[in-house]
Amino acid sequence: MGKQLLPAALCLLAACAVLPQKREVPPLARSGWFQLTQYRGAETAVQSLLAVEPGAEGVRFVQTDALGVPQTRQIFGRRGWRNDGFVMPDAGARRLFTALLPLLAADGAAVFPQWRRQADGAAACYYDGAVLLWCSRPADGGWRIDAGDGVGWLVRPLEE
Numbered sequence: 001m002g003k004q005l006l007p008a009a010l011c012l013l014a015a016c017a018v019l020p021q022k023r024e025v026p027p028l029a030r031s032g033w034f035q036l037t038q039y040r041g042a043e044t045a046v047q048s049l050l051a052v053e054p055g056a057e058g059v060r061f062v063q064t065d066a067l068g069v070p071q072t073r074q075i076f077g078r079r080g081w082r083n084d085g086f087v088m089p090d091a092g093a094r095r096l097f098t099a100l101l102p103l104l105a106a107d108g109a110a111v112f113p114q115w116r117r118q119a120d121g122a123a124a125c126y127y128d129g130a131v132l133l134w135c136s137r138p139a140d141g142g143w144r145i146d147a148g149d150g151v152g153w154l155v156r157p158l159e160e
Contacts, residue, residue: 001018003112025058025077026105034142036063036096041150050155052104059104060084061097076101096153099126099134099145 012132034050048071051062058077062084066072072093073084081097102108102117102124116127123137130150142156 013134014104025054026101026107026111028052028054028059028104029106030104030157031109032058035156035158037154039152039154047125059101061093061139063090063093092151095134095147096145096155099136099147100143101151102126103136 026127031052031054034052036048036050038046038048047066049064049066049068051060051064053060055075058075061072061074061076063072070085070087072090074089074094074097075082075084075086081094093151098112099155102111105111106122112126114128115133116129118127119124121137123135125135126130126133134147135145136145138144140154140156144154146152146154
């Protein structure tokens with residue numbers, strides 16, 4: 001068990017090291033509520049909700065469980081990511097929100113110019129040098145986002 005946790009922890013730490021630190025806040029072409037389904041290999045899916053809204057301080061992401069209890073709240077602004085409120089930081093959620101920004105922004109390709117974006121049909125993969133950060137593609141009326149460590153999300157917009 002311990003031998004399996006070490007590689008997973010190292011992947012998570014490496015992924016946190018390559019998150020964007022300082023960027024221009026992208027104007028969003030889409031915001032609102034989204035249904036999230038998280039997959040981890042063959043494990044059972046975890047459902048949650050996500051609210052994304054632009055604001056004066058940046059783009060605010062609030063992830064809740066099905067009852068509306070906040071799981072994580074983050075703001076992406078000019079100084080990078082920061083917590084919003086007293087909810088504990090969640091590096092996995094921050095990775096998801098980072099991957100969502102190019103999908104929600106008016107000019108998705110310009111959100112993270114420091115990373116190499118490689119398109120393959122409808123899919124787009126982002127790399128920091130040779131390290132795969134994530135791939136995203138249209139799926140089920142939304143997007144499927146897959147990190148390089150076996151974690152994936154299905155993100156679907158909710159009708160208002």
